[in-house]
Amino acid sequence: MLETDLAIVGAGPAGLAAALEAANRGSNVIILERDEWLGGQLIKQTHQFFGSKNEFAGMRGVDIASHFTELVEQEKKIKVFKGATALGYYEDGVLTAAYKRGMLKIKPRTLLIAAGALEKMIPFINNDLPGVYGAGAVQTLMNVYGIAPGERVLMVGAGNIGLIVSYQLMQAGIEVEAIIEAAPQVGGYWVHASKIRRMGVPIKTRHTILKARGTREVEGAQICEIDENWDPLPGTEKEVSVDTICLAVGLSPMVELLWQAGCQMQLSPHLGGYVPVRNGNLETTVEGVFIAGDVAGIEEATSAILEGQLAGLAAAQKIGFEVEEEKIQSIKANLKTLRAGPVGEHIRQGLAGVER
Amino acid sequence: MLKNNGVPSREELTEVKPSRERLQQGPVVIVECIQEIPCDPCYYACPRGAFYPFSDINSKPEIDYDKCNGCSICIANCPGLAVFVVDFTYSEEEGLLQIPYELTPLPEKGEEVVTLNRSGEEIGTGRVVKVLNTKKQDRTAIVSVAVPKEILMEARHIKLRREGQ
Numbered sequence A: 001m002l003e004t005d006l007a008i009v010g011a012g013p014a015g016l017a018a019a020l021e022a023a024n025r026g027s028n029v030i031i032l033e034r035d036e037w038l039g040g041q042l043i044k045q046t047h048q049f050f051g052s053k054n055e056f057a058g059m060r061g062v063d064i065a066s067h068f069t070e071l072v073e074q075e076k077k078i079k080v081f082k083g084a085t086a087l088g089y090y091e092d093g094v095l096t097a098a099y100k101r102g103m104l105k106i107k108p109r110t111l112l113i114a115a116g117a118l119e120k121m122i123p124f125i126n127n128d129l130p131g132v133y134g135a136g137a138v139q140t141l142m143n144v145y146g147i148a149p150g151e152r153v154l155m156v157g158a159g160n161i162g163l164i165v166s167y168q169l170m171q172a173g174i175e176v177e178a179i180i181e182a183a184p185q186v187g188g189y190w191v192h193a194s195k196i197r198r199m200g201v202p203i204k205t206r207h208t209i210l211k212a213r214g215t216r217e218v219e220g221a222q223i224c225e226i227d228e229n230w231d232p233l234p235g236t237e238k239e240v241s242v243d244t245i246c247l248a249v250g251l252s253p254m255v256e257l258l259w260q261a262g263c264q265m266q267l268s269p270h271l272g273g274y275v276p277v278r279n280g281n282l283e284t285t286v287e288g289v290f291i292a293g294d295v296a297g298i299e300e301a302t303s304a305i306l307e308g309q310l311a312g313l314a315a316a317q318k319i320g321f322e323v324e325e326e327k328i329q330s331i332k333a334n335l336k337t338l339r340a341g342p343v344g345e346h347i348r349q350g351l352a353g354v355e356r
Numbered sequence B: 001m002l003k004n005n006g007v008p009s010r011e012e013l014t015e016v017k018p019s020r021e022r023l024q025q026g027p028v029v030i031v032e033c034i035q036e037i038p039c040d041p042c043y044y045a046c047p048r049g050a051f052y053p054f055s056d057i058n059s060k061p062e063i064d065y066d067k068c069n070g071c072s073i074c075i076a077n078c079p080g081l082a083v084f085v086v087d088f089t090y091s092e093e094e095g096l097l098q099i100p101y102e103l104t105p106l107p108e109k110g111e112e113v114v115t116l117n118r119s120g121e122e123i124g125t126g127r128v129v130k131v132l133n134t135k136k137q138d139r140t141a142i143v144s145v146a147v148p149k150e151i152l153m154e155a156r157h158i159k160l161r162r163e164g165q
């Protein structure tokens, strides 16, 4: 049995930021990461980040990942297990993980779940044909393994992920036939929409996909317009010739461990699905179990980093390490400013319903 | 409209256009950032203080065009690729457009390229005058293209004419 002050599940932006803050205050930290690399989704983000200049804005996600990875690997108080999948957290405070064909057992004094999110799927005819991908999978293929997912792509969803992945596809020399979006408006930042639009990719709001065409793999798709009730408008069907359909229709928090740990959960459509009820320090209703990043509600990487820092400090404080109150307050203030604008409105609404 | 299809309308564009007089005076920045998003690197990028301080990180950038000399430093610092520089005084017939460019291959000096408007429609041709790609720009190149003055406020992207492009 391994013992530690803080165990962290997930080495994305939230988990890494938390590990560094907690170790900095004296905590011994164990990080469990399912993948063979650190950085989570950051390593696929080749674009420059938005946000405040003080929190990495202007840096590319992949460079933020290397920055964090380097710091974590230098820090002697942090032990990282790559290729370790957390399995459960039990009444006696033991966390288990599958690791190298065996099992790890860890008894942490505090636990942070920063497991990230899962891609959502939408129903349409033939959505199980090879060639239908989630946007995250397309990014992994392209930016981690250097493999082109296809030659001509239909992107479904005009949130930031759909817009950014479309741009990355174009950068990789792959054609994007169109971006379709069921909502009447582009959900992502308009600057992202503009930069793809001026490269000649149409963005069709109030459109949906009806079916994928093809027998053994995607050969095309049928799309159509939808009305105010989100019902297909008969007579507007259109065929597009593509070999890849990329779905960027949202994420849901990966909260299984939190359900299993017995945390009080609440459905919050604004935050992407079921999320744990938490206090202002990101501690759940199970004492000593903290959350940060997409698990706490789907948001951008900048807020995941800030949440990670906050949870890392709060966890260290919880078990008696010294943490200046001003530091905690300043992170909270930064998070608040980040979420203060119109694009943060759904986050503010979501959080109002789950913070105790 | 921007929110419906990514293409700014006339009205949306007037919000981000320097005065006619300023445009005639020489190179000047055009910041096509029309939505309140949590972002502020442009403000920190300008060495001349041409961006007014952000009252809140979500504010839209506002510019003191008299302080801007069109140096183009801010172009590669905007993660939204929303910053351009135009110069109506470049020559008798031509204006100079500077755009952020993140595709490979990069165009070469002297190369003739197709110019695209904000909807991605081809609206003419231009001649590449300079390609800047310093370490500080962190892989966002700045391409300067000479274009007829009539399309200087319309052209916002370029397409290379090489084989397979």
Ligand code: SF4
Pocket: B028, B029, B045, B046, B047, B048, B049, B050, B051, B067, B068, B069, B070, B071, B072, B073, B074, B075, B085
């Ligand atoms: S072009 Fe130069 S002077 Fe003008 S706003 Fe940008 S950085 Fe400032």
Ligand code: SF4
Pocket: A191, B031, B032, B033, B039, B040, B041, B042, B043, B061, B077, B078, B079, B080, B081, B082, B083
């Ligand atoms: S850096 Fe670009 S996207 Fe960010 S606020 Fe400035 S102009 Fe807008």
